[in-house]
Amino acid sequence: MTINSTVIAGYQALSDIGYLLQNHRHVLLVTDKNIVGIPAVQTLIQQIGSRATLSIVDSVPPEPSQHDVAAIVASLPGKKVDMVAGVGGGSVLDVAKLLSVLCVEDAPSLEALLAGEKPLRRTASLLIPTTAGTGSEATPNAILAIPEKETKVGIISPVMLPDYVVLAPELTTSMPAHIASSTGIDALCHLIECFTATVANPVSDNYALIGMKKLFASLEKTIAEPDNLAARLDMLWASYYGGAAIAHAGTHLVHAMSYPLGGKYHLPHGVANAILLAPCMRFVRPAAVSKFAQAYDLLPDADASLSEEAKSVALVDYFAALVKRLKLPASLDELGINAEHLPYLVEAALDVQRLMKNVPCAVSADDVREVYLTLFPTLNH
Structure with missing residues (x-):
C-alpha cells in the first residue's frame, strides 16, 4: 500500500497551509467540542473561512459508534463538499476519513461500508492530529464502535488515506x-x-x-x-x-x-x-x-x-x-x-x-x- 500524503511538520505549521485550500470551494471541518476552541484551531478556521465556504461538525464523541457517524451524515449541509479537514484525536480523524468517502456523489452507504463494500473515491482531505498516538492520519482504517455487538469494527480502504497531513506540536500541548x-x-x-x-x-x-x-x-x-x-x-x-x-x-x-x-x-x-x-x-x-x-x-x-x-x-x-x-x-x-x-x-x-x-x-x-x-x-x- 502506498502512502502518497504530503506531510507538513513543525512548530506553527498550521500558519502556512492556506495554499492547500486555494482550489476548494466548500470545506467541511470535523472536530470536537474540546478542540474547536483552541486558538490555533480558531486561526485555522479563519484561514479556511477567508478562502472557502466552511461548514463545521464539532460533535464527534470519543470512541464514536456507527450511529454517531450516521447522525453526522444526516446533519451535513446539502451543498457539495470538496474537502474534508479533520482536526483532533483518532476518533475525529477516523470520522473525517469516513466522511471524505461518504460526501461524494454515488457514495456507498455507511451500512454498506460496514458490510465490507469498498469506497472508490473521496473528496480531498486534510488531517491534523492533536494527540500523538493513534496514527490515524497515516492509516487506511476507520474504527467504529458497534454497541449492539459490544465491540468495534474497522472499515479499511487505501482510498481513505489523506492528501495532506499537518503535524503541529503546539496542538498537543493541551493534552492532559x-x-x-x-x-x-x-x-x-x-x-x-x-x-x-x-x-x-x-x-x-x-x-x-x-x-x-x-x-x-x-x-x-x-x-x-x-x-x-x-x-x-x-x-x-x-x-x-x-x-x-x-x-x-x-x-x-x-x-x-x-x-x-x-x-x-x-x-x-x-x-x-x-x-x-x-x-x-x-x-x-x-x-x-x-x-x-x-x-x-x-x-x-x-x-x-x-x-x-x-x-x-x-x-x-x-x-x-x-x-x-x-x-x-x-x-x-x-x-x-x-x-x-x-x-x-x-x-x-x-x-x-x-x-x-x-x-x-x-x-x-x-x-x-x-x-x-x-x-x-x-x-x-
Missing part, C-alpha cells in the same frame, strides 16, 4: 498527562505489534524502528516537560510512523483483545492497550525474540552486552515498568471490572480474525483466557 500517556502507549502498541506481526515486511519494519526510537526517547519527556515542543514533534512523528506501519503490516494481539474491552466496558482505547501491552507481549515474546531484541536496542539505556533472549525479556519488563511510571492502569481489577465476562471477552477477541491472523504464534482460546486472567491479579486461578 493521562491522555498523552495513554495515546503514547497506543502508538507504542502499533509500532511493536506491526514490527512482530506475521505480515511484517521491510517497509513496515523501517517505519516501526524509526518510530520506536523516537517514542522511547520522547514519550516520558513529553509528560515531564509538557511544553517541550521538540519532544512533542518527535511523538507526533512516532505516532505517524506507527500509522504508516499499520498501513503496510498490521497490529495483532493487543488490539484484538482490547476491542472487546472498549466495546463492553467503554475503556478508552489507549488505556485498554496499556493494560494489555506487557501481558500480550510476554505471550508472543518466545516467537519474536530477535525482533524484541532489536527493539530493546533502541532504548536510550539499552545494555548491549545482553544476549538476544535476555534483551527480549528486558523489553517486556520495560513495557510493564513504563505503564507503571506513566501511572496508567495495569489491571482491570483496579478499574472495578470483574471477571464474569471472561467467556465473552475471549470469544469476542478471537472473533477479530483480521488481527488474530497477524499474531506471530498460534493462539488458542485458552491462551487468550490466560492473558485476560493476568488482568485480574486478585482472582484465584
Whole structure:
C-alpha cells in the first residue's frame, strides 16, 4: 500500500497551509467540542473561512459508534463538499476519513461500508492530529464502535488515506498527562505489534524502528516537560510512523483483545492497550525474540552486552515498568471490572480474525483466557 500524503511538520505549521485550500470551494471541518476552541484551531478556521465556504461538525464523541457517524451524515449541509479537514484525536480523524468517502456523489452507504463494500473515491482531505498516538492520519482504517455487538469494527480502504497531513506540536500541548500517556502507549502498541506481526515486511519494519526510537526517547519527556515542543514533534512523528506501519503490516494481539474491552466496558482505547501491552507481549515474546531484541536496542539505556533472549525479556519488563511510571492502569481489577465476562471477552477477541491472523504464534482460546486472567491479579486461578 502506498502512502502518497504530503506531510507538513513543525512548530506553527498550521500558519502556512492556506495554499492547500486555494482550489476548494466548500470545506467541511470535523472536530470536537474540546478542540474547536483552541486558538490555533480558531486561526485555522479563519484561514479556511477567508478562502472557502466552511461548514463545521464539532460533535464527534470519543470512541464514536456507527450511529454517531450516521447522525453526522444526516446533519451535513446539502451543498457539495470538496474537502474534508479533520482536526483532533483518532476518533475525529477516523470520522473525517469516513466522511471524505461518504460526501461524494454515488457514495456507498455507511451500512454498506460496514458490510465490507469498498469506497472508490473521496473528496480531498486534510488531517491534523492533536494527540500523538493513534496514527490515524497515516492509516487506511476507520474504527467504529458497534454497541449492539459490544465491540468495534474497522472499515479499511487505501482510498481513505489523506492528501495532506499537518503535524503541529503546539496542538498537543493541551493534552492532559493521562491522555498523552495513554495515546503514547497506543502508538507504542502499533509500532511493536506491526514490527512482530506475521505480515511484517521491510517497509513496515523501517517505519516501526524509526518510530520506536523516537517514542522511547520522547514519550516520558513529553509528560515531564509538557511544553517541550521538540519532544512533542518527535511523538507526533512516532505516532505517524506507527500509522504508516499499520498501513503496510498490521497490529495483532493487543488490539484484538482490547476491542472487546472498549466495546463492553467503554475503556478508552489507549488505556485498554496499556493494560494489555506487557501481558500480550510476554505471550508472543518466545516467537519474536530477535525482533524484541532489536527493539530493546533502541532504548536510550539499552545494555548491549545482553544476549538476544535476555534483551527480549528486558523489553517486556520495560513495557510493564513504563505503564507503571506513566501511572496508567495495569489491571482491570483496579478499574472495578470483574471477571464474569471472561467467556465473552475471549470469544469476542478471537472473533477479530483480521488481527488474530497477524499474531506471530498460534493462539488458542485458552491462551487468550490466560492473558485476560493476568488482568485480574486478585482472582484465584
